[in-house]
Amino acid sequence: MDTTVGLRERKKAETRQAVHEAAMRLTMEHGLDNVTVEAIADAANISRRTFSNYFAGKEDALLYGEQRRVWSLVEAFRERPAEEPTWQALLSAARSLYAEVGEPNRERAIQTRLVKQHPSLLARQMANHIRVERELARAIAEREGLEPGASRPCVLAAAYLMSLRIAANLWIDGQSDESQPRSLLELAEEVLAEVAQPFR
Incomplete structure (x- = not known):
């Protein structure tokens, strides 16, 4: 049970980091005003709904x-x-x-x-x-x-x-x-x- 919980938490942390890095990269390339949550989610290979499970906004x-x-x-x-x-x-x-x-x-x-x-x-x-x-x-x-x-x-x-x-x-x-x-x-x-x- 502890191993399963540990793996789940590590996966969540990896997803958060991937979304963060995608947001940084896109913002540096296009400017914050021109970056959408959908674009960040696509760049991080997750759905818009999954993005909302981790962050309230870009x-x-x-x-x-x-x-x-x-x-x-x-x-x-x-x-x-x-x-x-x-x-x-x-x-x-x-x-x-x-x-x-x-x-x-x-x-x-x-x-x-x-x-x-x-x-x-x-x-x-x-x-x-x-x-x-x-x-x-x-x-x-x-x-x-x-x-x-x-x-x-x-x-x-x-x-x-x-x-x-x-x-x-x-x-x-x-x-x-x-x-x-x-x-x-x-x-x-x-x-x-x-x-x-x-x-x-």
Whole structure:
């Protein structure tokens, strides 16, 4: 039974990834406004109905890769040892995710940034960020024995996620410089160290 469930979940993950990649490719080739859900489904070799089982729309399909990584951060944080200080646990979560997925592909990162300049994607991305931030704040509150609505977990979650976004933007901007660009992890640790000063 466990094997069957595992295979089913892996197949679902592979389908989501295939749809995401098809959405990215078509959007880069034709522009978001000229890409339909039907076209993405065809490119991923699935039906329109199957597409709807995985994503609410083409924006969600495009943002899937980013969302998967960000939610993985929340899970990695939840798995950190209880005795580890909160900010250190957040930093450790970022390091563990980086160790798992490695340095992003340079060309893909630049393409992703260009795609996300579309207003509808920016709006969807912001809504996704708010959900993740709330869930991370809840996880921080649980770790520290605070009420979910307490200010400290909200501030920590917002500061942490914003730091990672700043580091990602700095990393992408640095990709135009061929003289040994800095790694994403190095930039993330630098920005997190700057932001963490008030929390130490």
